[in-house]
Amino acid sequence: MDINIKEKEDVDIIIREKEDYILVQICAIHGVSPGELPQLLESVKNEVSRVYQGRGVVISIHSGFEVPGWLHSALAHAVMWAPWVAHYDRYLGAVVAVSHDTDHPVGSIIKVYV
Numbered sequence: 001m002d003i004n005i006k007e008k009e010d011v012d013i014i015i016r017e018k019e020d021y022i023l024v025q026i027c028a029i030h031g032v033s034p035g036e037l038p039q040l041l042e043s044v045k046n047e048v049s050r051v052y053q054g055r056g057v058v059i060s061i062h063s064g065f066e067v068p069g070w071l072h073s074a075l076a077h078a079v080m081w082a083p084w085v086a087h088y089d090r091y092l093g094a095v096v097a098v099s100h101d102t103d104h105p106v107g108s109i110i111k112v113y114v
Contacts, residue, residue, distance in 0.1 A: 011036075011040070013027075013043055014027065022055050023057075024044055024059050025061075025062065026059075026061045026075070027062045028062070031064075032071060037071070041075070044079070054083065056101070056110075058086045058087075058088055058110065059072065059075050059079075060087075083099070084096050084100065096110065
């Protein structure tokens with residue numbers, strides 16, 4: 001199941017349920033400002049928690065701008081209750097950055113199809 005959230009005119013959040021993880025895709029044409037961060041995080045946290053069921057979370061950000069580190073950090077923190085959180089890298093797959101799960105240690109790579 002896909003959940004689509006229109007955060008503002010040029011920012012979409014797509015939550016995709018996969019068998020082993022939840023994929024959070026942020027599509028931002030012009031970027032996200034720090035002032036928009038609280039609302040974005042609340043939306044992600046609420047929607048992921050509705051479909052969570054003990055799975056890890058993969059964060060993928062598609063944008064026409066360079067994605068700031070604070071955006072990735074804030075999104076990972078928003079879902080820190082997940083067993084593991086990975087960030088999508090188009091060359092590697094999803095790299096686990098935070099983990100409470102011995103099956104998915106930090107630094108492991110998850111095959112992801114976005």
